[in-house]
Amino acid sequence: MSERQNHIRNFSIIAHIDHGKSTLADRLLEKTGVVSAREMEEQLLDNMELEKERGITIKARAVRLVYRAKNGEEYIYNLIDTPGHVDFNYEVSRSLKACEGAILIVDAAQGIEAQTLANAYLAVDSDLEILPVINKIDLPSARPDVVKQEIEDIIGIPADEAPLISAKNGTNIEDVLEAIAKNIPAPSGDENAPLKALIFDSYYDAYKGVIIYIRVMDGKITKDTTMKMMSNGKEFEVVEVGYLNALGMTPCQELCAGEVGYVTASIKTLRDTAVGDTVTDKANPATEPLPGYKAVQPMVFCGLYPVDGARYDDLKDALLKLQLNDAALIFEPETSIALGFGFRCGFLGLLHLEIIQERLEREFNLDLITTAPSVIYKITKTDGTKMDLDNPTNLPNPSEIASMEEPFVSATIMTPTDYVGNIMELCQERRGVFIDMKYLDETRVSIHYDMPLNEIIYDFFDDLKSRTKGYASLDYELSDYRESKLVKLDILLNGEIVDALSFIVHTDKAYARGRRIAEKLKEVIPRQLFEIPIQAAIGTKVIARETVKAMRKDVLAKCYGGDITRKKKLLEKQKEGKKRMRQFGTVEVPQEAFMSVLKL
Amino acid sequence: MKAGLYFHIPFCVRKCAYCDFYSVSDTTSQKAYFEAMHREMEAYRGKQIPVDSVFIGGGTPSVADETEIAKLLKKARDIFDFASDTEITIELNPKTFDEKKLLVYRDAGVNRVSMGLQSANNDELKKLGRIHTAAEFLASYQLLRKMGFTNINADMMYGLPDSSIETLEKTLTFLKQLDCEHISAYALTLDENSPLYQQGYIFPDDDGVYEQYQLVCEMLSQYRHYEISNFTKDGKEPCRHNFKYWTRAPYIGFGAAAHSFFEEQRFFNPASITEYVGGAYARTPQIISGQDALFEEIMLSLRTDLGIKIEKLPDSFWTKNQKMIESYRQNGLLMIDKESIRLTEQGFFVSNAIISSFQTEID
Numbered sequence: 001m002s003e004r005q006n007h008i009r010n011f012s013i014i015a016h017i018d019h020g021k022s023t024l025a026d027r028l029l030e031k032t033g034v035v036s037a038r039e040m041e042e043q044l045l046d047n048m049e050l051e052k053e054r055g056i057t058i059k060a061r062a063v064r065l066v067y068r069a070k071n072g073e074e075y076i077y078n079l080i081d082t083p084g085h086v087d088f089n090y091e092v093s094r095s096l097k098a099c100e101g102a103i104l105i106v107d108a109a110q111g112i113e114a115q116t117l118a119n120a121y122l123a124v125d126s127d128l129e130i131l132p133v134i135n136k137i138d139l140p141s142a143r144p145d146v147v148k149q150e151i152e153d154i155i156g157i158p159a160d161e162a163p164l165i166s167a168k169n170g171t172n173i174e175d176v177l178e179a180i181a182k183n184i185p186a187p188s189g190d191e192n193a194p195l196k197a198l199i200f201d202s203y204y205d206a207y208k209g210v211i212i213y214i215r216v217m218d219g220k221i222t223k224d225t226t227m228k229m230m231s232n233g234k235e236f237e238v239v240e241v242g243y244l245n246a247l248g249m250t251p252c253q254e255l256c257a258g259e260v261g262y263v264t265a266s267i268k269t270l271r272d273t274a275v276g277d278t279v280t281d282k283a284n285p286a287t288e289p290l291p292g293y294k295a296v297q298p299m300v301f302c303g304l305y306p307v308d309g310a311r312y313d314d315l316k317d318a319l320l321k322l323q324l325n326d327a328a329l330i331f332e333p334e335t336s337i338a339l340g341f342g343f344r345c346g347f348l349g350l351l352h353l354e355i356i357q358e359r360l361e362r363e364f365n366l367d368l369i370t371t372a373p374s375v376i377y378k379i380t381k382t383d384g385t386k387m388d389l390d391n392p393t394n395l396p397n398p399s400e401i402a403s404m405e406e407p408f409v410s411a412t413i414m415t416p417t418d419y420v421g422n423i424m425e426l427c428q429e430r431r432g433v434f435i436d437m438k439y440l441d442e443t444r445v446s447i448h449y450d451m452p453l454n455e456i457i458y459d460f461f462d463d464l465k466s467r468t469k470g471y472a473s474l475d476y477e478l479s480d481y482r483e484s485k486l487v488k489l490d491i492l493l494n495g496e497i498v499d500a501l502s503f504i505v506h507t508d509k510a511y512a513r514g515r516r517i518a519e520k521l522k523e524v525i526p527r528q529l530f531e532i533p534i535q536a537a538i539g540t541k542v543i544a545r546e547t548v549k550a551m552r553k554d555v556l557a558k559c560y561g562g563d564i565t566r567k568k569k570l571l572e573k574q575k576e577g578k579k580r581m582r583q584f585g586t587v588e589v590p591q592e593a594f595m596s597v598l599k600l
Numbered sequence: 601m602k603a604g605l606y607f608h609i610p611f612c613v614r615k616c617a618y619c620d621f622y623s624v625s626d627t628t629s630q631k632a633y634f635e636a637m638h639r640e641m642e643a644y645r646g647k648q649i650p651v652d653s654v655f656i657g658g659g660t661p662s663v664a665d666e667t668e669i670a671k672l673l674k675k676a677r678d679i680f681d682f683a684s685d686t687e688i689t690i691e692l693n694p695k696t697f698d699e700k701k702l703l704v705y706r707d708a709g710v711n712r713v714s715m716g717l718q719s720a721n722n723d724e725l726k727k728l729g730r731i732h733t734a735a736e737f738l739a740s741y742q743l744l745r746k747m748g749f750t751n752i753n754a755d756m757m758y759g760l761p762d763s764s765i766e767t768l769e770k771t772l773t774f775l776k777q778l779d780c781e782h783i784s785a786y787a788l789t790l791d792e793n794s795p796l797y798q799q800g801y802i803f804p805d806d807d808g809v810y811e812q813y814q815l816v817c818e819m820l821s822q823y824r825h826y827e828i829s830n831f832t833k834d835g836k837e838p839c840r841h842n843f844k845y846w847t848r849a850p851y852i853g854f855g856a857a858a859h860s861f862f863e864e865q866r867f868f869n870p871a872s873i874t875e876y877v878g879g880a881y882a883r884t885p886q887i888i889s890g891q892d893a894l895f896e897e898i899m900l901s902l903r904t905d906l907g908i909k910i911e912k913l914p915d916s917f918w919t920k921n922q923k924m925i926e927s928y929r930q931n932g933l934l935m936i937d938k939e940s941i942r943l944t945e946q947g948f949f950v951s952n953a954i955i956s957s958f959q960t961e962i963d
Contacts, residue, residue, distance in 0.1 A: 528953070529928065529931065529933065529950055529953055529954065529957070530927070530931055550931075551806075551950055551953060552806055552807050552809075552810035552949065552950065553787075553806040553807075553809050553810045553813070553949055553950065554949075554950045554951070554952040554953040555787065555828060555948065555949050555950065555951050555952055556789070556828075556951075556952060557786055557787035557789065557813075557828055557829050557949075561606070561621070561657065561845075561859065562606060562845050562851055562853055562858075562859040562860070562861065563859045563868070564845065564859070564861065564866065564896065564900070565859070565866055565868075565886070567899065568895070568896065568899065570952070571895075571899055571952060571955055571956050572895075572956075574952055574953075574956040575956040578956065578957070586923075586924070586927055
């Protein structure tokens, strides 16, 4: 280990959502003087507008801090921020691969939650040193001793010396900074070996092209290096290497084994820099790439269509740009009878879907229609062939289907014991299969269910929160496929199927869902010149029916004298308003209607 | 096509709660205002513009000095080329005129009178801020008849606060007994911030207003329903002046806030007596042509029972809208024959939706 490496610490902060990860990151930046108090704004690392609004971290981010420890030595800290929501576990594991250690934050009042555990396991799997930190000790309900015991009992790591902090008030942040130098291992790796660097993030900059974030494992990379991507053999002349600061980037001469930084190389094609790929030196290439990331598995699929069909290409470009730093997003072109040309997209979960949709609308100024989300079903046809189905429209005729399987997840819910009854009721309603329940201590339990994924992707999490006053936490992972009685539910407007609203549902749930959707559509579809029948049907059997009454009054029956201009403006405005509607035969459906039925 | 002249008299005893025409109750600037209208007319001297309708509206023209009205008409005859049968309408409000005033109007050539009844229910009149009762309207109406006016319009409204089918029926029965030549029936339409909304009244919803509209159509079936809000006694000509608005015939407006459509251009005066008297006349004219003119043609013609002449529609209109037109026809909203497309009475009442659904872009 070189002297240089000896003074580097690469670490992530992991936590359950809302336990204070971003706040601690802010404090570390402040205490190490990377940003002055004047420049400090809350959630500094979360620079996506959406992240600040929702108070969550979506994307991983990295920053370099310089800390002078009490022993007089100066250390370089590379902090790699991670998201906390279950949908973004993939981002967490990506960040961890670039680190030697992880700070595990636990809320002193809430204790260990489902994602505390899930993230801790991810860190253990990556052989990281875990440094527990107990946050929010300023809360009156804080019980740090109980939480310490929980950490030791449940996760099985010593927590006796865990710093007790309040990131909000800036209490004991020094303890954390000291513990990092003391407990997290320095990186190793041979500066003289052939270059091996892991791409852990990347994004597109309009001026510099693709900017990749790397962790150098072996060797070094300079601005004279011709780098080579080990997955596809693509080569690029490096233009700039440097460190990542909280407020920007600082170019430097070289990045050596153990260091974290960025590289630009006038990379124009978004697809050339896969996150998880290994960068090597063309002149002195490594023979084996680093172990890559586990290929990400999107679990939720839906169609995305531009409201204005002419913006199909804009949507495509936008998806390509987002995909560059969101490996979990996948998409391919598809067509809908109702909506025209669009894309079938795969997401980690419903939150991921919503975030991508919002980013497309905000950052790329697109108006989108989202079709009902679906999971992947496995179908065995009567002729023995098998198929994966991610779009309900493609479901074969029921007479050709021998059997259907749906994905199940293994779900862990942690909750105060008071809510066990409510949670079990909820899981039963959602077709869950009870596995076991373990007491974490006298007041908290961990409940384990096997659940169909298609019951979770809609509003399960919201429902869970509302039935437990927000106390329960959820984590889940895909477990297996199980045979199930599934049917396709179609929605008909004015007698015609709107394919974008079709979805697959368990037989027992079909009637209730069909009724709810028909009722909801009746609310959101405005009255039009004709009566509009809304039907929910399984095959030819109608299971629910509602009617939007015909509009009776829409008239300028007022005397404006010879002021024709005013009349004209009113009508032109009305005409303009129609552009936000989607036309199905003679029925106009507002864009919001599609979104409103997603969550039913 | 002969032109119509419009004179806006922006003075009222008191502004009604629903009104959004330009008007004031202070009449001190009256003299200067009429002088300004005389000046504005001068611009057309020597052009020999043929005219066959005049409409003196407001406001309440009868609030103004009747001799000013007479002078205005004299000047108009002097500058424009009046047809011998020119329709000359004046808007009056009950209680704002007497025999003497009517004599002056009659001698000045006024041959048509439009008077606001709005409702035959006194509590409704009160809510609307009207200055008269139903009985007072009747007295004024009888005075008009006595003075020999044979072409009278009465304005009424439906969809009123706290109204019902019963209260409307009373108003319509009252109107039918008057046997006036013309009736304008407007659905009360208020701006979002109208003071009427602050009073806690119950307004009929869209379906309720439609029911009232149906009753209006039914009870006035002896009249020709020639425009969304206008009815004329069978055999009588529609209001010649107002009909120009719907048929894109030329009209020239004088006075504050008055609108004009002349030589295919639209322009209007500022809605301020002070500015107008100060010499600020029509704002930059807007030339109406091509697609814009087609849209106007459709929007305006479909308000009338004559509908739009097929010959005025370009071929592209048919290819783009044929399906739509056919479904409207099937649903009883529209009629079509070799000459024209016309809306039914049911179609009139959803005409905004129908008109705005047509694709009128010219490729």
